[in-house]
Amino acid sequence: MNTIWAPWRSEYIVGTKPEGCIFCAAHKEGDKLLITGGQSCLAIMNRFPYTSGHCMIAPIRHIGDVTALSAEESAEMDRLMKALVAAIRKVMNPDGFNIGMNIGAAAGAGIEDHLHLHIVPRWKGDTNFLPVLGEVRLVSQHLETTLERIKEALA
Numbered sequence: 001m002n003t004i005w006a007p008w009r010s011e012y013i014v015g016t017k018p019e020g021c022i023f024c025a026a027h028k029e030g031d032k033l034l035i036t037g038g039q040s041c042l043a044i045m046n047r048f049p050y051t052s053g054h055c056m057i058a059p060i061r062h063i064g065d066v067t068a069l070s071a072e073e074s075a076e077m078d079r080l081m082k083a084l085v086a087a088i089r090k091v092m093n094p095d096g097f098n099i100g101m102n103i104g105a106a107a108g109a110g111i112e113d114h115l116h117l118h119i120v121p122r123w124k125g126d127t128n129f130l131p132v133l134g135e136v137r138l139v140s141q142h143l144e145t146t147l148e149r150i151k152e153a154l155a
Contacts, residue, residue: 023058058116094121
């Protein structure tokens, strides 16, 4: 498996987490990493990115359930996502993107109570999307089956 080397993420993993919601604070107090704010959503750079250009879009309203998004919030998230992808393409020339949400701790959400959409620029050879967005490694075969096949290959 390829690895994205991002030592700055250890600050987030072992560091003290900020009080309150980072998305609400970015909207109310401003944040040096705030990219833009619309009528119902904002875009912010990820302080602890997986890759350069990793940013997030969140509704201004503090909600954690994707089904609670209004039509306006959904439309603005979509508009901001397309605009950010175009901008990142222009200035960073990535080979692709991972775009998605982690809903709930089991899905890898680091901030469960404020819904947000990740936009992660990708370059050939950096790694695949499962470890990036879900902090999950795909094991496509049962461990015992793998063990048996390795033993057979060694015999």
